[in-house]
Amino acid sequence: MEIYKPNIKYIIHYNMPYNLEKYHEEINKVCKDGEYLQCIILYTYSDALINLYILNNSNFENLDSKEEKIAKERNINSVNTMEEYCLTKECLRNYILNYFGEKATILCKKCGNCNKPFKKVDMTKEAKHVINCINETNGIYNIKDTIKYLKGEKINGLTNKMTYGILKEISYEDIFELINQLIKKNTCINLWIHQILLK
8 A cells, every 4th residue: 555644754663573575665655755754663672572473373274384484484584684674783774775685885874873873892701791691590581680680680580600790880771782782693692582582
C-alpha cells in the first residue's frame, strides 16, 4: 500500500523490525517532498529474540524438513542483520545501501551515527572480565543482572566469584555498550546472550 503523508517528519519504531527489507519499506513510505525524515528505533536485546521466536514458530506445515531448515536459517540471518543495523557505529545510510548491493563509501553526514562523535577506547581487559563472568556464573543472569554483578551490586545468587564487582569503576552504560560491541563482533558471548534474553 502506497502512503503519502508529507506532514510526517518522524518515524519511531517501538520494537526492532523483523528485517531490513521491512524497515526500509516502512521508512520509505512517507515524507516524499525532499525533506529529511528522522527515524528512531527503540531497541533492546530481547527484540531480536522475540522476533526470531515469532518467525521460527510460524506455520511451516507446507514445507518439508529441508525447506523448513532453510527458512529458519534465513530468519536467523534477517534478524541478525537487523540487529547489527541497530548496533553499528557506521553510517546508517551506507549500511542500508550496502545491504541492498550499492557499494556506498561516502558518509551521508546526516544520520545519527555520522553526527555522533565516537571515541575509540581499548576495553580488551574489561571484555575478558565480561566473558569470564559469563563462564563463572554459567550464564544464569540476564544482561541487566550481569552488569549489576560486574559492578558488585546486590543481586540474588553467586557473589563469591572472582568477577563479582570487578567492573565497579565502569559505568552501567559503558558495560552495556561493551556487550553491544561483543555481540556485533560475533564473539562467543553472542550465543550466551541469545540464550538468556528471554529469561
